[in-house]
Amino acid sequence: MDVRARTARLRGVTTLEDRLAALGDAARALAGALELDTTLDTIVRSAVEVTGARYAALGVLGEDDHIARFFHHGVDEDTVRRIGHYPTGKGLLGVLIRDPQTLRLDDLSSHPAASGFPPDHPAMGSFLGTSVTSHGRTFGNLYLTDKPGGFDAVDEELIEVLAAQAGAAIETATLSQRLRELAVADERERISRELHDGVIQWLFSIGMGLEAARTLLPEEASDIDERLGSAVDGLDGAIRELRAAIFRLRPQQAASLGLSAGVTELAREYEVNALIRPSLEVPPDIDAEVPIDVVADALQVVRESLSNAARHAQASSVHIRAVREGARLELAVRDDGVGFEADDRSRVGHGLANMRERADALGADLTIDSQPGAGTAVRLSIPIEQEASTP
Numbered sequence: 001m002d003v004r005a006r007t008a009r010l011r012g013v014t015t016l017e018d019r020l021a022a023l024g025d026a027a028r029a030l031a032g033a034l035e036l037d038t039t040l041d042t043i044v045r046s047a048v049e050v051t052g053a054r055y056a057a058l059g060v061l062g063e064d065d066h067i068a069r070f071f072h073h074g075v076d077e078d079t080v081r082r083i084g085h086y087p088t089g090k091g092l093l094g095v096l097i098r099d100p101q102t103l104r105l106d107d108l109s110s111h112p113a114a115s116g117f118p119p120d121h122p123a124m125g126s127f128l129g130t131s132v133t134s135h136g137r138t139f140g141n142l143y144l145t146d147k148p149g150g151f152d153a154v155d156e157e158l159i160e161v162l163a164a165q166a167g168a169a170i171e172t173a174t175l176s177q178r179l180r181e182l183a184v185a186d187e188r189e190r191i192s193r194e195l196h197d198g199v200i201q202w203l204f205s206i207g208m209g210l211e212a213a214r215t216l217l218p219e220e221a222s223d224i225d226e227r228l229g230s231a232v233d234g235l236d237g238a239i240r241e242l243r244a245a246i247f248r249l250r251p252q253q254a255a256s257l258g259l260s261a262g263v264t265e266l267a268r269e270y271e272v273n274a275l276i277r278p279s280l281e282v283p284p285d286i287d288a289e290v291p292i293d294v295v296a297d298a299l300q301v302v303r304e305s306l307s308n309a310a311r312h313a314q315a316s317s318v319h320i321r322a323v324r325e326g327a328r329l330e331l332a333v334r335d336d337g338v339g340f341e342a343d344d345r346s347r348v349g350h351g352l353a354n355m356r357e358r359a360d361a362l363g364a365d366l367t368i369d370s371q372p373g374a375g376t377a378v379r380l381s382i383p384i385e386q387e388a389s390t391p
């Protein structure tokens with residue numbers, strides 16, 4: 001917007017040319033926006049430019065047709081903080097949600113559904129709202145308030161055009177986000193395959209070459225034999241690190257499978273990477289007893305524990321247990337490996353810290369039992385709702 005237009009805007013006057021120019025700017029900005037939140041911000045700002053309204057907002061509908069996210073323009077952050085919450089979709093906004101048609105009012109408080117403003121909310125008079133459709137369903141509502149002199153039929157036309165552009169832009173942004181996620185997942189899969197089939201096999205064959213060379217050494221060359229031996233140990237260490245890295249790279253699909261299938265999948269991945277099959281103690285009916293919102297965090301703790309076992313333990317057996325005991329889910333991952341000084345806080349890396357965070361988020365108790373030479377057991381005890389099994 002140039003200076004002249006901006007001055008006119010401040011006086012509450014905008015020419016049709018200015019408004020059409022603003023609509024053109026919006027179209028250009030939206031065509032280039034590939035990130036969803038930026039796109040939604042642009043839509044709200046454009047709505048103000050196009051109509052000359054003082055306030056604009058976009059309420060994004062969640063699963064239950066309530067407003068799940070709210071993008072706004074015109075109300076300063078202090079006021080937003082004092083109001084304390086975004087609209088939830090009652091009152092007038094509820095009308096727009098239930099009946100997604102354009103609604104234009106000279107005074108929004110005169111509408112029968114108007115439920116009034118919360119304390120600290122600025123007064124708003126004129127109102128223009130419409131719905132934004134994307135992927136064939138109502139994505140949210142775009143609405144404007146407080147245009148000096150009120151909204152007219154042209155505003156109504158323009159906002160509908162803007163809403164249509166918005167719908168297309170939202171579709172583009174969500175699809176491109178999906179594509180980026182897919183690209184990352186593909187890339188992870190590709191890298192882990194290359195590491196597993198390429199680099200690890202290569203290191204293996206170098207190690208075998210060195211072992212073969214050792215058998216050819218004459219008795220008296222014990223210092224060379226020692227050096228070759230420590231090179232082989234180094235290679236084994238590198239292979240262990242790579243296997244653990246592959247294990248972490250695998251896209252995290254386990255949580256969508258549920259607890260028992262998720263644990264089985266993690267155990268299978270562990271076997272591929274560490275060449276030991278963990279034994280499982282997971283009753284098949286456990287899924288019915290574990291709330292779905294616990295599964296992802298619980299599986300992440302199993303994953304971290306297995307990753308540590310693969311990387312540090314040199315275990316010959318690993319056991320995973322997930323059983324319900326009363327109102328708790330008891331989860332344990334045990335290995336018979338080298339163990340470590342579990343009380344030594346300086347040892348804590350990302351893995352153990354992450355487990356602790358997940359446990360706190362679940363309100364669960366986490367214990368790590370380990371001693372050098374005595375293996376490691378990670379136990380997580382998660383409170384779950386008592387099933388109403390007794391009358």
Ligand SMILES: Nc1ncnc2c1ncn2[C@@H]1O[C@H](COP(=O)(O)OP(=O)(O)OP(=O)(O)O)[C@@H](O)[C@H]1O
Nearest residue numbers: 308309312313339340347348349350351352353376
């Ligand atoms: N199952 C295990 N067996 C032997 N040592 C372990 C085991 N689990 C953890 N440790 C020891 O505890 C340390 C901390 O583990 P933690 O998972 O926090 O970090 P990390 O595995 O070293 O690195 P990362 O941040 O990548 O997870 C490890 O470095 C290792 O010495």
Ligand SMILES: [Mg+2]
Nearest residue numbers: 307308351352
């Ligand atoms: Mg770790």
